Amino acid sequence: MRQVVIPQKGARGLRAGGDAESKHLRTDHLLNDLKGRAVRGGVVTASGQAAKLVLQMGSTMVLARLLVPADFGLIQMVSVCIGFVAMFKDAGLSMATVQRHEINQAQVSTLFWINLGLSIGVMLVTAALAPVLAWFYNEPRLVKITLALAASFLFGGLTVQHQALLRRQMRFKALAVIEVLTLIVSILTAITMAWLGCGYWSLVGMSIASSIANCVLVWIFSGWRPGLPVRGCGVRSLLKFGGYLTGFNTINYLSRNLDNFLVGWWWGPVALGFYSKAYSLLIQPVRQVNAPLSSVMAPTLSRLHGSNPDGFRTTSLKLFRIMALISSPVAALVAVFSEDAVRIVLGGQWMEAVPIVRWLSVICIIQMIFNQSGNVFTAQNRADLLFKSGVLNSTAACLSFLAGLRWGPVGVAAAYTLSGIFVRTPILMYYLAKTGCFKQRDLYAAVAPIVCITLGIMALGIWALPAARLHLGEYVGRLSVLASILAIYAVMYVRWPAYRAALAEAIALRHDLRRRRAGISPS
Numbered sequence: 001m002r003q004v005v006i007p008q009k010g011a012r013g014l015r016a017g018g019d020a021e022s023k024h025l026r027t028d029h030l031l032n033d034l035k036g037r038a039v040r041g042g043v044v045t046a047s048g049q050a051a052k053l054v055l056q057m058g059s060t061m062v063l064a065r066l067l068v069p070a071d072f073g074l075i076q077m078v079s080v081c082i083g084f085v086a087m088f089k090d091a092g093l094s095m096a097t098v099q100r101h102e103i104n105q106a107q108v109s110t111l112f113w114i115n116l117g118l119s120i121g122v123m124l125v126t127a128a129l130a131p132v133l134a135w136f137y138n139e140p141r142l143v144k145i146t147l148a149l150a151a152s153f154l155f156g157g158l159t160v161q162h163q164a165l166l167r168r169q170m171r172f173k174a175l176a177v178i179e180v181l182t183l184i185v186s187i188l189t190a191i192t193m194a195w196l197g198c199g200y201w202s203l204v205g206m207s208i209a210s211s212i213a214n215c216v217l218v219w220i221f222s223g224w225r226p227g228l229p230v231r232g233c234g235v236r237s238l239l240k241f242g243g244y245l246t247g248f249n250t251i252n253y254l255s256r257n258l259d260n261f262l263v264g265w266w267w268g269p270v271a272l273g274f275y276s277k278a279y280s281l282l283i284q285p286v287r288q289v290n291a292p293l294s295s296v297m298a299p300t301l302s303r304l305h306g307s308n309p310d311g312f313r314t315t316s317l318k319l320f321r322i323m324a325l326i327s328s329p330v331a332a333l334v335a336v337f338s339e340d341a342v343r344i345v346l347g348g349q350w351m352e353a354v355p356i357v358r359w360l361s362v363i364c365i366i367q368m369i370f371n372q373s374g375n376v377f378t379a380q381n382r383a384d385l386l387f388k389s390g391v392l393n394s395t396a397a398c399l400s401f402l403a404g405l406r407w408g409p410v411g412v413a414a415a416y417t418l419s420g421i422f423v424r425t426p427i428l429m430y431y432l433a434k435t436g437c438f439k440q441r442d443l444y445a446a447v448a449p450i451v452c453i454t455l456g457i458m459a460l461g462i463w464a465l466p467a468a469r470l471h472l473g474e475y476v477g478r479l480s481v482l483a484s485i486l487a488i489y490a491v492m493y494v495r496w497p498a499y500r501a502a503l504a505e506a507i508a509l510r511h512d513l514r515r516r517r518a519g520i521s522p523s
Contacts, residue, residue: 048176052183057345059187064346066194073269075203076276077137078145080257085126087253089119089157092245094164096238099378106233112161112226119157126150137264148204152211159215162222174221181217186210244383248390255394259401259412266405275409278356281345282334286364301379313437316376317446320369324447327365328454329489335361336461336481359413362458365451366420373428382435389431393424453492461485
């Protein structure tokens with residue numbers, strides 16, 4: 001990297017250039033209305049995620065009928081490898097940009113070129129792995145699939161820092177528009193190709209179209225342009241932070257995808273198709289909730305930790321409680337009505353996925369809490385503790401996959417769920433307490449009651465539904481069980497002091513949003 005020397009253009013010219021750069025980098029103005037920005041950003045992002053959920057569920061329903069399980073299984077075989085190497089194009093540097101209290105043009109530009117270089121390297125490594133994957137799975141078609149998907153990394157590397165700056169500036173409306181438009185382009189590409197009989201290539205086209213559309217839109221909306229890389233501009237600490245985060249993401253990814261790897265290797269593409277589709281059926285709603293919250297909470301908690309430590313602790317505990325409030329009824333309903341969910345969303349040919357969906361629905365609650373805990377660690381600049389907890393939790397998850405593999409996809413799902421409840425959650429709570437901001441009893445008090453009650457509701461509902469359908473008829477039986485579950489949660493939210501307080505806070509935020517609505521930024 002070369003040392004950049006800025007030519008003398010006069011004080012006025014320097015100020016103009018500095019002002020142009022700082023508008024993309026400064027965050028001090030956000031503190032004036034941090035709560036309002038977080039609330040408005042949450043609503044805007046949630047609206048975008050709701051649109052994405054509708055689009056994704058619609059595309060899933062269409063593609064599941066145009067394609068066969070083996071098509072999804074083939075792409076999933078490659079996705080395990082693609083997703084792993086993809087983490088290294090980011091290298092944790094996007095979060096380093098978001099989390100940093102102060103950052104300058106030289107640092108972000110240098111990070112941009114580092115990310116681009118990493119992306120090119122990842123693209124070449126992925127291409128080199130294509131014949132290895134084909135040999136391992138004994139599936140020659142994987143060579144061309146892997147080579148085609150490798151090209152998307154180049155476009156991904158061009159967007160890392162631009163997206164990070166949009167999040168840093170809390171420009172949630174721009175991010176939501178980008179994500180929705182990107183998804184529309186990718187879905188139209190996939191459905192068109194599937195309709196034309198392209199088979200699994202329609203899923204490849206979906207991924208490539210998504211990367212290209214996202215790259216173009218991010219550069220248009222961001223407005224930031226990188227300069228040349230600068231030696232000695234102070235990126236060492238950012239690289240260290242990113243290194244810890246990359247280490248966590250690496251082991252976390254391995255633990256989350258070893259199940260796909262093992263099921264595909266041991267049981268073949270059809271079994272993997274059922275398993276991966278069951279997992280995606282559940283993970284899509286989880287991502288639609290986690291993604292907007294992460295987009296809002298990552299910069300919000302980072303700003304809050306530096307200015308109001310007590311507020312940071314209170315907000316973090318409230319975040320975990322809200323995660324439990326949102327995910328519990330969804331998980332319970334999916335577990336009880338898993339047959340209906342699979343038949344409606346995927347179609348009759350996917351009914352073997354029902355027991356997998358039922359087991360994985362239990363883990364949805366815990367997964368949402370796990371996902372948000374990363375923001376709590378990084379906001380405190382404790383990526384080291386995040387990494388350590390990730391090592392132990394990933395080890396536990398991998399061992400659970402191996403333990404359940406002999407019983408097929410259902411055994412893997414069951415083992416993963418049980419390890420999440422009894423092993424991985426206590427590990428996470430221990431390391432969250434080690435940050436010094438929380439006590440373990442406060443963390444458990446925020447989530448344990450509703451999780452335990454939800455497990456009971458799931459068991460009772462799964463037992464009661466067949467009897468209700470037998471004695472009351474198909475439709476009346478289903479409605480009676482549905483009404484009973486919703487009534488239990490309604491009573492719990494109203495009568496339980498902790499959750500009543502969280503509900504009151506949500507209502508207060510809604511009123512606050514209405515008062516502030518006139519001030520929503522167009523960006």
